[in-house]
Amino acid sequence: MNITIQHIIDHLTAKVELPKTTVDQLITGSPNQTVTGVFVTFMPTQHVIEHAIQRGANLIIAHEPPFYNHHSHTDWLADDPVYENKRKLIENGGVAIYRCHDAIHRFQPDGITEGLVQALGWSSSIAYRKPEADLLSFPEGMTVQLIAEHIKRSLGIEYVRVAGDPKMVCRRVAVLVGFRGNGNLTIPLLHQEELDLIIAGEGFEWETPEYIRDAVQQGKQKALLMIGHAESEASGMKLLSERLATTFPELPVHFIGEQPVYQVL
Structure with missing residues (x-):
């Protein structure tokens, strides 16, 4: 059986009640898309997306959004070159990004x-x-x-x-x-x-x-x-990747981290 993005979303949300104002959503891609591989991460950075494309993973499950604001709004980013480059990378790479934020915080335990x-x-x-x-x-x-x-x-x-x-x-x-x-x-x-x-x-x-x-x-x-x-939340996403790999053994599921965004000079 082909596993679609919707199958994975249903699994992630099966035991939780999301708030009406939830930020959990499929930000890019189609729920009917067949999943070829999954990358789980804290933040879907440029590096994470590029690496997913290289590895043939077409679904990224991220705790935070790709476009620099909590509710994933993009109207305020129109014509911004960094946003445009990242958006085109996602579209051209055929990558779906699902944000898993509220659901995982409502797992028992969090x-x-x-x-x-x-x-x-x-x-x-x-x-x-x-x-x-x-x-x-x-x-x-x-x-x-x-x-x-x-x-x-x-x-x-x-x-x-x-x-x-x-x-x-x-x-x-x-x-x-x-x-x-x-x-x-x-x-x-x-x-x-x-x-x-x-x-x-x-x-x-x-x-x-x-x-x-x-x-x-x-x-x-x-x-x-x-x-x-990120340092406080990445481990939770890593744990999620391990559980997804057990639930969907037929899919390649990987956790990918990032370097800390700040350096101390």
Whole structure:
């Protein structure tokens, strides 16, 4: 039986209820298209698309959109040369791009958070899960510095950003992926769950980091590790690729990552 893009979309959304305003959609391509190969990625960059074409994969499942805004609007990009080149590459290569964002965050447990915690080797340290975060317990305690080094080593990244004392010992930690590092999520957790450390992807710099600064200046033991949006979510997409390969063994399914978008000079 030929597997179409719609078969894969149906599988991804079978056990979740997507919101009415979902951003999950087939951005390019046709649902009736027969799938020749699947690339799963965090971001469908120029490099990822070129590599998919070279490998004969005509479906890219991405967590984020190809065109630089959350809702995949393109009217504001008319005549932009970077957009036009990328759009033509996708069209000429016959590549379909499906965005899997809301569905994977509604898996039980959240598929992106699960992937990150697994990649860090901390699944056995989960105290309990909330929709927005996994709460971890380290009874013996680890310093912020040691946790940061472990994250860099486990994810193969060169840097993280730290607010607070790197020598502080942490026993209660929350992990929040993607753009969940904003104050409306992190600050109540810090207080209500008596957390020592927040590990997050990214967030507004004037919210959680400034709260941590004030807390430390008041003599409280609090810290924050920002590891990057892509760096916090790519592992979840990698886990998804492994599960899709098991579900569709007749298809070549590959995860492809990217280099960090920022360099530290």
